[in-house]
Amino acid sequence: MEDHLLEVKENIHLSGRTWVLRLSAPALAEKVRGGHFLMIEVSKSYDPMGRRAFAVGDVRGDEILIFYDVVGRGTEIMSGWVRGDRIRAFGPLGKGLFSYEGDKHLLVGGGIGLAGLTLFGKELRNMGKEVVFAYGARSAEHLSMMDWLKEEGFSYIVFTDDGSAGRKGPVTEILRDFDSSWVVSACGPKAMMREVKRISERTGHKVYLSLEARMACGWGVCLGCVVRTRDRRYRRVCWEGPVFPAEEVLI
Numbered sequence: 648m649e650d651h652l653l654e655v656k657e658n659i660h661l662s663g664r665t666w667v668l669r670l671s672a673p674a675l676a677e678k679v680r681g682g683h684f685l686m687i688e689v690s691k692s693y694d695p696m697g698r699r700a701f702a703v704g705d706v707r708g709d710e711i712l713i714f715y716d717v718v719g720r721g722t723e724i725m726s727g728w729v730r731g732d733r734i735r736a737f738g739p740l741g742k743g744l745f746s747y748e749g750d751k752h753l754l755v756g757g758g759i760g761l762a763g764l765t766l767f768g769k770e771l772r773n774m775g776k777e778v779v780f781a782y783g784a785r786s787a788e789h790l791s792m793m794d795w796l797k798e799e800g801f802s803y804i805v806f807t808d809d810g811s812a813g814r815k816g817p818v819t820e821i822l823r824d825f826d827s828s829w830v831v832s833a834c835g836p837k838a839m840m841r842e843v844k845r846i847s848e849r850t851g852h853k854v855y856l857s858l859e860a861r862m863a864c865g866w867g868v869c870l871g872c873v874v875r876t877r878d879r880r881y882r883r884v885c886w887e888g889p890v891f892p893a894e895e896v897l898i
């Protein structure tokens with residue numbers, strides 16, 4: 648991991664509060680894997696303080712894509728970046744990544760959490776594995792990454808809370824439709840992750856969760872991102888994670 652100076656190639660609003668940032672990043676593009684994330688400097692000043700964590704959503708040649716939701720001051724600043732801007736990003740970060748074991752993979756993404764699975768999905772497909780995405784959002788307007796799924800030609804099943812697109816209800820219901828020979832990897836809001844874990848305890852799926860936590864440093868030093876584990880210890884989401892087998896973490 649190292650600090651990189653990256654050039655903004657494009658920064659586009661997709662829909663709802665979601666944007667996609669295309670960055671020229673030859674050194675990162677070569678080494679980044681599904682599950683990795685970057686700590687991006689959003690401001691040179693102390694307003695806001697600290698970097699922000701983002702999954703690498705895709706690699707295209709020597710460029711990387713970051714899909715992000717505007718939720719606060721840092722991401723608001725990011726949405727103002729234009730072609731030619733130069734930004735700093737530290738990474739790739741994360742030592743605990745997804746599992747490539749098994750031939751059939753169900754990737755369950757809630758909202759912007761889908762961006763934590765997209766690069767992994769491409770890796771699996773390149774390895775000749777069967778991949779199905781389940782993508783859940785509040786409503787049709789918030790399914791901002793649908794075009795990516797279509798362009799990439801993946802099989803996908805969509806869920807919305809209000810039924811305005813796809814199946815009505817929580818995306819976690821998908822676990823009941825796929826037998827336990829499918830390995831499940833999930834990324835999304837905490838409540839969704841808890842539910843995936845809970846359902847899998849009945850269905851018997853092997854589940855890997857890519858967790859989110861407030862991160863100050865991103866490389867194991869501040870201890871601000873810890874999660875409790877079954878063996879009554881703590882693990883740093885940024886360092887031992889961000890991906891953990893569901894049965895190991897208490898969330």
Ligand SMILES: Cc1cc2nc3c(=O)[nH]c(=O)nc-3n(C[C@H](O)[C@H](O)[C@H](O)COP(=O)(O)OP(=O)(O)OC[C@H]3O[C@@H](n4cnc5c(N)ncnc54)[C@H](O)[C@@H]3O)c2cc1C
Nearest residue numbers: 699700701702714715716718719720721722762859860861
């Ligand atoms: C490993 C990892 C990967 C991530 N990948 C992505 C991604 O690909 N795309 C994306 O849009 N977001 C991603 N996030 C979340 C992203 O880091 C936050 O949305 C971002 O830091 C918000 O910055 P802000 O200054 O705009 O918001 P702030 O002003 O800092 O906070 C605004 C709101 O967002 C919440 N929030 C802030 N940080 C987090 C966080 N880390 N987890 C959960 N809620 C948070 C706050 O509680 C608050 O309600 C990731 C987080 C982690 C830990």
Ligand code: FES
Nearest residue numbers: 865867869870885
């Ligand atoms: S964010 Fe500092 S230890 Fe994980």
